[in-house]
Amino acid sequence: MEWEFRQLSVGVDLHKTQFTxxxxxxxxxxxxxxxxxxxxxxxxxxxxxxHGVERERDLETVLAVEATGNARYFxxxxxxxGFAVKVINTARFKVIxxxxxxxxxxxxxxxAMFLMKDFIPESRLCSQHDEDLRRLLKLRSMLVRQSVAxxxxxxxxxxxxxxxxxxxxxxxxxxxxxxARELEAHKVFNAEAAGILNLMLETLxxxxxxxxxxxxxLEAYVEGDEEVxxxxxxxxxxxxxxxxIAAWTGDIRNFESYKHYAAYCGLVPYxxxxxxxxxxxxxxxxxxxxxxxxxxQVVMGLLRLKSRNPAWRIYSRYGLLKKxxxxxxxIVACSRKMSRIIYCMLRDKKPxxxxxxxxxxxxxxxxxx
Numbered sequence: 001m002e003w004e005f006r007q008l009s010v011g012v013d014l015h016k017t018q019f020t021x022x023x024x025x026x027x028x029x030x031x032x033x034x035x036x037x038x039x040x041x042x043x044x045x046x047x048x049x050x051h052g053v054e055r056e057r058d059l060e061t062v063l064a065v066e067a068t069g070n071a072r073y074f075x076x077x078x079x080x081x082g083f084a085v086k087v088i089n090t091a092r093f094k095v096i097x098x099x100x101x102x103x104x105x106x107x108x109x110x111x112a113m114f115l116m117k118d119f120i121p122e123s124r125l126c127s128q129h130d131e132d133l134r135r136l137l138k139l140r141s142m143l144v145r146q147s148v149a150x151x152x153x154x155x156x157x158x159x160x161x162x163x164x165x166x167x168x169x170x171x172x173x174x175x176x177x178x179x180a181r182e183l184e185a186h187k188v189f190n191a192e193a194a195g196i197l198n199l200m201l202e203t204l205x206x207x208x209x210x211x212x213x214x215x216x217x218l219e220a221y222v223e224g225d226e227e228v229x230x231x232x233x234x235x236x237x238x239x240x241x242x243x244x245i246a247a248w249t250g251d252i253r254n255f256e257s258y259k260h261y262a263a264y265c266g267l268v269p270y271x272x273x274x275x276x277x278x279x280x281x282x283x284x285x286x287x288x289x290x291x292x293x294x295x296x297q298v299v300m301g302l303l304r305l306k307s308r309n310p311a312w313r314i315y316s317r318y319g320l321l322k323k324x325x326x327x328x329x330x331i332v333a334c335s336r337k338m339s340r341i342i343y344c345m346l347r348d349k350k351p352x353x354x355x356x357x358x359x360x361x362x363x364x365x366x367x368x369x
Contacts, residue, residue: 008053011111012065013104014038014074019065021046022108023053024116033105038070047081064115066090067123075125086115089123091286126250133221133247137290140214140240143207150204154179157197161186176201218243226349227252231342233351235308236301241294245342248288252346261343265291267336283332295335295342302338303331312357314338 008031013020016038023032031053036042050061063078064086065071075085088111095114096107114120126134151170158165163182169175180201183194222228222243231242255261262268265288270281285292299314306315314334321330345352 006059007116008050008057008059008061009112009116010050010061010063011108011113011115012063012074013108013111014065014068014071015104016070018042019074020104020108022105022112023050024109024112025057026116028113028116030109033108035104038074043074043077047078047083050083051081060084062086062115064088064111064120066093066096066111067125072125072128072131086120087123087125089121092121124250124254126247130247130250133218133243134290136214136218136221137240137244137247140211140218143211143214147204147207147211150200150207154197154200154204157193157200158183161193170204173205176204215240222246227346230345230349230351233345234298234302234342235305235352235354237298241297244290244294245298248291248294249342249346252343255343258340258343262336262339263287265295265339267292267295267332267339292335295338296331298338299331299334309354309357312354314357 007026009024009026011022011024018035018037019042020035021032022030025031032049036046053059054061061083062085063083065074066088067090071087075087078085093114095110096102111120151167154170155165158179161183163179163186165179169179180194180197183197219239222239225243225246227246227249228239228242231237231245232239234242249261252261255264259268263284263286266285267283269283272279272281299318302312302314303318306312309315314337317337318330318334321333325333341352344350
């Protein structure tokens with residue numbers, strides 16, 4: 001058989017325990033349809049087969065796999081074998097999800113067909129460093145939510161006994177012990193209720209300790225990180241917030257401009273055009289929710305510092321938008337502007353420059369405003 005091109009297109013439907021491959025010759029002929037286990041033996045068996053076909057047919061193997069939990073390991077393993085691997089952006093590849101007939105072999109064949117025609121929308125995987133940092137940040141977020149839930153439960157329990165509490169009482173160990181004493185001194189004292197309260201207070205204490213331990217690991221993990229240090233030059237932005245922005249941004253060079261970065265953050269509006277009609281909707285919210293949340297928190301932090309720098313343009317912009325569209329939309333619009341500032345800071349590796357916030361600088365090649 002005469003081969004027109006040198007690419008062997010392999011679609012991979014990857015799961016936790018097995019992966020199904022469909023390998024297509026340049027002519028569209030199915031060379032292999034088979035399931036392999038997601039073990040070292042399974043990966044080795046597929047790699048051995050692919051190397052054999054490459055030598056026999058003088059081909060280069062290219063694989064495409066959807067972004068799943070173990071896609072990173074699969075990609076690293078196959079690239080170590082010398083194969084090119086494309087990770088599919090599932091948000092832009094709905095062919096498989098919307099298929100009327102769906103099974104592993106059909107999905108792998110569909111991926112291989114699109115790969116052969118070079119129609120695969122690719123997704124960039126973050127670095128291993130950023131992925132581990134994200135997991136630490138998510139752990140802290142879960143612990144903080146758990147802490148808040150326990151506090152709310154305690155508030156509700158004591159209120160049912162007519163005891164009013166404040167958030168300040170949870171800030172110290174002494175204050176938390178005082179809550180237990182107040183319940184014990186209550187005229188309708190219930191020993192079982194006191195035991196439940198003590199259990200919740202102990203759980204709260206352990207959760208607070210775990211939060212502090214996690215934050216310590218976070219600070220050690222980002223020690224010396226240039227991007228994190230740059231982001232901390234923004235007023236009101238601490239190490240946790242700057243780490244969150246850096247972790248979900250990744251390499252800023254992946255974005256051609258600040259507009260692409262804002263779109264990645266999901267801070268740009270939907271655009272619908274038909275004939276002569278143009279309609280702008282709500283923001284897309286496509287992208288990491290953690291990044292959008294971080295930008296909103298940065299803007300709210302700046303608003304709290306308005307008395308220090310009242311001449312900054314972001315405050316006048318917020319005031320005008322708030323009157324016209326409300327505070328929520330005004331904060332989102334300012335968050336989009338903040339994404340532009342942060343994009344320029346990371347791209348140019350320059351700290352926050354407050355002088356650029358006062359007056360609009362001349363438009364130059366590297367201008368951020």
